Amino acid sequence: MFKWFRKDKGAPPAIEAPPPPAAMAEPSSALPEAATGVDAAIAAAADSLAPAHRPAVEPAPMPAPTPVVGTVLSAIAAPAAETERVPALFAGEEALAPEPPKPRSLRERLAASARALTASVGNLFRRNPKLDEDLLEELETALIQADVGVTASSELVEQLRVRMKKREFADANALLAALRAQLTGLVAPHARPLRIPPTPRPFVILTVGVNGAGKTTTIGKLAMRYRQAGLAVMLAAGDTFRAAAVEQLKTWGERNQVQVIAQGSGADSASVIYDALQAASARGVDVLIADTAGRLHTQGHLMQELAKVKRVLAKIDPSAPHETLLVIDGGTGQNALNQARQFHQAVGLTGIAVTKLDGTAKGGMVFALCREMKLPIRFIGVGEKREDLREFVAADFVDALLPRELGQA
């Protein structure tokens, strides 16, 4: 399904991609299975529901929905069967070279994220390359399924519609290229990686986010990143609430020879981080990364606690924290915006990291975040390994979501 992902339009498919027949056979053979799986689930659901809505509808309890769900879901499901093929296609982070076997590249890891979108868009163009309303509608569908959001998706597609009516696009490819440009245009201004400047020292990074977003893991990866860049890193175990959070960070520190400042569980988070900043200044540390307990953005008192951490830091260094990084789970839906808003209001964010983009989550809410929050997107997490934290690159992100070329299999 990805074989056209990076392929030149004119080039014979076999050069860069597995032979089309095989690639094609895979999804199509996966289709019935996936479809039946869903059908079974729906049938099961329908069984239990039948009495409730039998009166209104014709004989079959669920006439229309089944095919709809079946096809859309199989579009989602099919690519999973293709995981094996992905590396060959997505290898090479910068290079467009045919087969550089550089495993676990960004594109490869993002491949998963891209799957549903590319799959459905791909199907769409293979099936129906005509420039018409159906095409736009299905593009909108694809965007929505990537968590881009209804409003944003509709707007994007509306712009395309206007341009299509003016006959700006020669074919579906041109239309997709335009969409791609639009999406890139939305995120590109916000793709500003976090580079540690020579001053101030220590450079303080405060990480915040909801429970289970991946703060501690991201901190671990960040620490590794800066350590490898030759900086002296220290961690502050500011999550004093969750059971064993301190141990989690300590384990991380031990494994990677990074100092961790911690007090016991239940200590005051602000006090731990304050201590850590003092220690960091005394020991000449370059980067101090402070963990905080996950908290839902709706809990006022916990948000105030974060504000306190910030205030306390400012007592030692008025400019600290130099980066307040919001960590968001890539699987989050429209709630991501609420999270960003509330955290921004409480502590004044300066950057965002989006985690867990190596799964089937597509991270489309990044567009909404860019549109409204206008905060820099610093990093994306694409795996569980230390090195799986990447700088956010707009073109790559969009590339992984939308194919540049369209397959004509």
Added chain:
Amino acid sequence: MFENLQKRLTETVNRLRGRGRLSEENIREALREVRIALLEADVALPVVQALIERVKGRAVGQEVLQSLTPGQTLVKIVHDELVAVMGARNEELNLNCPAPAVVLMAGLQGSGKTTTSGKLAKLLMERRRKRVMLVSCDVYRPAAIKQLETVAGQVGAEFHPSTPEQRPLDIARGALDAARRQLIDVLIVDTAGRLAIDQAMMAEVAELNTALKPIETLFVVDSMTGQDAANTAKAFAEALPLTGVILTKTDGDARGGAALSVRYLTGRPIKFLGAGEKLDALEPFHPDRVASRILGMGDVLSLIEDVTRKADQDKMEKLAAKVVSGKKFDLNDMREQLLQMQNMGGMASMIDKLPGMPKLGDVNAMGAMGDRELRKMVAIINSMTPKERRSPDLLNGSRKARVARGSGTHPSDINKLLKQHMMMEKMMKKLSSGGIKGMLRALKGGMGGMGGGMPPGGFRR
């Protein structure tokens, strides 16, 4: 942002007023709104499409109920469908098997498996009097085992120790043996978070499931999940014979469309909601509540439930009868209502359930104020003579001064109360139909005048 589907729908279908029947034609635009609402609530697109079809099927040709506008009728259908999809009632954890009953927890990273394991242990120990053992098969994330151990200690459950060097399968088998020996009723097995596309990890959890033969295999899912809930739920349902779902972090402001997607695509009931940081914050799942929340209607149904359960039925009916018969709504009746409102947990808990209300800290302050207000008003009425209570018109300046002294308030407070009484009386007169529903409406009207915190008419219409 999107506030209230009902309001929006009512606007869209406004011009349907006067028509007695919903048709495909006249609900098209309204259904578009429903679609957007569902998508904004993060219901997965395939599920939205299926639902819209079902709603269309049910709505077309439907008579518009007399007491409802077409918009409301449609919302009711959508709501009913949502509830139907999510299962009509709450399903309990099934523990009917020879001890130890094994409960396996599975889900993505950060969905809340470990915390939920602890909460579940506490719930089973306290409400079902079970001996519970916890064991962690998460050998990947640093300190994950330690986290579960701490949680087990906090809730007072047995804990089977494990180390990151062990294989998850060996840990699980060891724990099962230990549970048998120690006559444990329920063994809760926490597993590492895993991505649905990670085939090795999915195989591992499937293997665990085969070895443990759990009576419950629970899928733990974050209520803030977006469209990906569809992929993930499907993949987990294929890899594991799921028996139920636990939705976590529902105390946030996510609309929880994931609940619907997961329920629909796995066909498995949602058994619990995680709703807070504390270890007792695990609640049985009520489909209708979540349906209302997805639709942005607040927890109206829970409110109705509360009112019907806690309000004194007899008194309510007496009052309703009085209203219907056209008799006056006097201060005695008002006092009853105020007391009943206090009984229901006061303003704070009622406001919490109303749609369109902010869920942030200031609500508490406002609610507390409202509760003080309530007590004050009751005190004022208590300071009146029975005659005054029956005919408030008697209250002249000197009587008011006396009542104010008696209740420790100001004459201006008395005036405020009388004004509110007048408003409530007006409301009561408007009620053509009595009964609980009518009463509820009246109650709301009363609150609107009293708390000052609620927008007039910001509810139901």
